[in-house]
Amino acid sequence: xxxxxxxxxxxxxxxxGSGTTLWDKNGEVYTDLYGGxxxxxxxxxxxxxxKKVQEQAATLGFYSxxxxxxxxxxxxxxxxxxxxxxxxxLFLCNSGAEAxxxxxxxxxxxxxxPKVLAFNKAFHxxxxxxxxxxxxxxxxxxxxxTENIVFAPLNDLAAVEAELSKGxxxxxxxxxxxxxxxxxxxxxxxxxxLRELCDRLSVVLILDExxxxxxxxxxxxxxxxxxxxxxIITTAKGMGNGFPIGGVLISPSIKPxxxxxxxxxxxxxxxxxxxxxxxxxxxxxNLVENAEKIGEYFRQELSTDKAVKEYRGKGLMIGLExxxxxxxLRNKLLFEKHFFTGAAGAGVIRLLPSxxxxxxxxxxxxxxxxxxx
Ligand SMILES: *Cc1c(COP(=O)(O)O)cnc(C)c1O
Numbered sequence: 533x534x535x536x537x538x539x540x541x542x543x544x545x546x547x548x549g550s551g552t553t554l555w556d557k558n559g560e561v562y563t564d565l566y567g568g569x570x571x572x573x574x575x576x577x578x579x580x581x582x583k584k585v586q587e588q589a590a591t592l593g594f595y596s597x598x599x600x601x602x603x604x605x606x607x608x609x610x611x612x613x614x615x616x617x618x619x620x621x622l623f624l625c626n627s628g629a630e631a632x633x634x635x636x637x638x639x640x641x642x643x644x645x646p647k648v649l650a651f652n653k654a655f656h657x658x659x660x661x662x663x664x665x666x667x668x669x670x671x672x673x674x675x676x677x678t679e680n681i682v683f684a685p686l687n688d689l690a691a692v693e694a695e696l697s698k699g700x701x702x703x704x705x706x707x708x709x710x711x712x713x714x715x716x717x718x719x720x721x722x723x724x725x726l727r728e729l730c731d732r733l734s735v736v737l738i739l740d741e742x743x744x745x746x747x748x749x750x751x752x753x754x755x756x757x758x759x760x761x762x763x764i765i766t767t768a769k770g771m772g773n774g775f776p777i778g779g780v781l782i783s784p785s786i787k788p789x790x791x792x793x794x795x796x797x798x799x800x801x802x803x804x805x806x807x808x809x810x811x812x813x814x815x816x817x818n819l820v821e822n823a824e825k826i827g828e829y830f831r832q833e834l835s836t837d838k839a840v841k842e843y844r845g846k847g848l849m850i851g852l853e854x855x856x857x858x859x860x861l862r863n864k865l866l867f868e869k870h871f872f873t874g875a876a877g878a879g880v881i882r883l884l885p886s887x888x889x890x891x892x893x894x895x896x897x898x899x900x901x902x903x904x905x
Contacts, residue, residue, distance in 0.1 A: 542866070544556050544560075544562075545557045546562070549564070549572075549576025549577055550575070550576055550577050551575040551576060551577075551578075551886070551888060552564050552565065552575060552576070552885060552886055552888070552889050552890075552893050553576070554576065554872070560870065561870060562866075562870045562871070562872055563870060563871050563872070563893060563896065563897065564576070564872045564885065564886070565871055565872060565873050565883050565884070565885040565889070565893075565897060566872045566873050566874045566882070566883070566884055566885070567770075567884050567885055567886050568774070569743070569769065569874065569884065570711070570743045570748065570769045570770060570849070570884035571769045571770060571773070571774055572770075572773055572774060572886045573746050573747070573748070573769075573770030573771075573773050573810055573814070573819075573886060573887055574773050574809075574810050574813040574814065574817075574819065574886060574887065574888055575773075575886045575888040576886075578773070578809075578813055578888070580809055580812065580813055580816075581773055581806065581809040581810065581813065583809075584805050584806070584808065584809035584812075585775065585802065585805055585806050585809065587805070588603075588801055588802055588804075588805035589802060591801075592801050593800070593801055593802045594797075594800045594801055594802065595800075595801065596796060597794070597795065597796075597798070597799060601799060601801065601804070603799075603801055603804035603805060603808065604622075604624060604799045604804055606804070606808055607622070607624070607799075607804045607807050607808050607811075608621075608622040610808060610811045610812075611779065611781070611807075611811060614752055614811055614814065614815060615752045615753060615765075615781070616752065616756070617765065617781050619784050620765075620781045620782055620783055620784065621781070621782045621784065621788070622779055622780070622781055622782075623638075623779065623780040623782065623793055623798075624777065624778070624779055624795075624798045624799030624803070624804070625777075625778040625779070625780070625795050625798040625799075626776045626777060626778055626795065626797050626798055626803070627657070627768055627776055627778050628656075628657050628662075628740075628742035628743075628766065628767075628768035628769060628778055629656070629657025629658050629659040629662040629663075630657075630659060630662075630768075630778050630795075630798075631657075631742065631766035631767065631768050631778035631779060631780050632656045632657050632659075632661070632662040632665070632705065632738075632740060632742070632766050633657070633659050633660070633661045633662050634766075634780050634793050635703075635705070635738045635740075635764045635766050635780050635782075636648055636661050636662075636665070636702070636703060636705065636738070637661070637792075637793065638736075638764060638780065638782060638786060638792070638793070639702040639703035639736035639738060639763075639764060639786075640702040640703070641789075641792060642702070642736060642786045642787075643701075643702040643703075643734065643735070643736060644702075645700050645701055645702040646680045646700060646702065647680045647681070647682065647700045647701045647702060648665060648680060648681045648682075648701065648702060648703050648704070648705060649681075649682055649683070649684060649692065649695055649696060649701060649703070649704045649705070649735075650665040650666075650667065650681060650682075650683055650684075650704075650705050650706075651667065651683060651684060651685070651686045651706055651707075651710070652667050652683050652684070652685050652686060653667050653686070653710055653713035653714075653716065654666060654667050654683070654705070654706070654707060654710060654713070654740075655667075655668065655707070655710070655711065655712035655713065656705060656707075656740055657742075658671060660675070660676050663676045664676045664677065664678050664680075664681045665681050665705055667683050682695055686706075686710065686716060686718055686722075687718055687719050687722045688722075689722055689725040689726065689729070692704070692726060692729060693729055696729060696730075696733050696735060697733070701733070701735045702735065702736060703735060703736040703737070703738050703764075704726065704730055704735055704736075704737055704738065705738040705740055706718065706726070706737075706738070706739060706740065707739075707740045707741075707742075707743070707744060708739055708740070708741045708743075708744035708745060708749070708753055708754025708755045709743075709744040709749065709754045709845060709846065709849055711743035711744065711849070711876075711882075711884075712743075712876060713876060714844070714851050714853070714876035714877065714879075714880040714882075715844040715845040715849060715850065715851025715876070715880070715882060716844065716851075717844065717845070717846070718758070720757075720758045720759070723755065723758035723760050724758070724759075724760060726760075727760045727761075730763070736763045736764060736786070737762050737763045737764070738762065738763065738764045738765075738766065739753065739755045739762035739764070739765045739766070740766050741753045741754060741755070741765050741766060741767050742766055742767060742768045742769050742778070743769055743849070743884070744849055745765070745767045745769075745770065746767065746769070746770035746771060746810075746814070746887075747770070747814055747819055747820035747823050747847075747887050748770065748823055748847055748848050748849045748884070748887065749823065749827075749845070749846040749847040749848070749849050750820060750821075750823050750824030750827060750846055750847035750848075751820065751847075752820060753765060754846065754849070757846060762781075762783075763782075763783045763785070763786065764780060764781065764782050764783065764786070765780070765781040766778070766779070766780055766781075767779045767780075767781070770810070770887075771807050771810065772803060772806040772807050772810065773806060773809075773810050774806075775802065775803055775806035775807070776803065777798075777799075777803040777804075777806065777807050778798075779807075813888075814887065817888065819887035819888060820887070822887055822888070822889075823847040823848045823887045824847050825891075826847075826848060826885075826889055826890075826891065826894050827845075827846065827847035827848050827849075827850065829891065829894050829895075829898075830848075830850055830883065830894060830898070831843060831850075833898045834852060834898065834901065837901070837902070837905060838855070838905060839852075839854055839855055839858035839861060839901075839905040840852050840853065840854065840855070841853045841854060841855045848883065848884065848885055848887060848889065849884060850882065850883040850884075851876065851880050851881075851882055852880065852881040852882075852883070853879060853880050854879055854880070854881065858905060859878050859879060861881065861901075861904060861905065862875055862881050864904050865881075865900065865901070865904065868904065869900035869903075869904065871897055871900060
């Protein structure tokens, strides 16, 4: 059987990792400043992570949600403490799209309303409701289209108010910082206005922190830079450092009922042990602070570089929009200098390294960049 051919793959096969270093099957060494789409939050094969997951695999890997699982409670307590959302409740699932799917469902159950407002260029995942809230017709099948989801331009409060005033809205869903679109930030003023609007019209405000969360931007969740609180927060990518897990953090004002949500694999023992290890490492190694510090270094070095048209983002969620003549830079960084980076279209390089990335590694990247530009 062949693979269903949907990925534009590089002809490189990493077979081993440690921290921000990868080895391919030919023994070539690479530096990973992408973390496989912001997933590797605490570095490849972090020893504490490996130990916890190995121990759990040898103890009990899985049982369903028909029984008690105190690892889920331990994870919820830790996540509440680290994120500042102690009084919220956690629902565990397996991916980002699923987290958003469940968040939209909870908001709709809670309000009894069918409609959702999302933003132009947003990415919320590829399951049915999540892809319907994703502003990209290329990944939306006719089956996914729904009139219940409308879009507004980011940072245009008047446009949001005009839509929400039409009534029947359960939720607004917004990324803490738009990732796939190429790293676009909402303004603080807009986020305050949005919060106020949602309160006034009883609409649930969902913050999709799947890419921007878990300390990446120098706060645990990106929306915490704007000084607002969300009613529901979704998380996934960095949560399990590669082990599939997603979470929905839900305000105490939203009440659950038995059977309202459910999943077979979500919150299983192995996934929880991975996610607990990640939070322990983030705390023990002060990684949120490191994300801010290394992010500041990248900003200083690259925001005024001649190849860079615009430097966007916060901490270690970085979008480098390139000037026209440097469009091929990402491939050069990979093939000539052995750095993995991400893209958003041809013109934007995304840096989403592990939060453990060292000053030395950051400097080696800047040096390689300057040699190529
Ligand atoms: C990656 C991503 C998703 C989807 O997550 P999956 O785990 O791929 O389903 C949703 N929202 C945002 C902002 C993302 O970056």
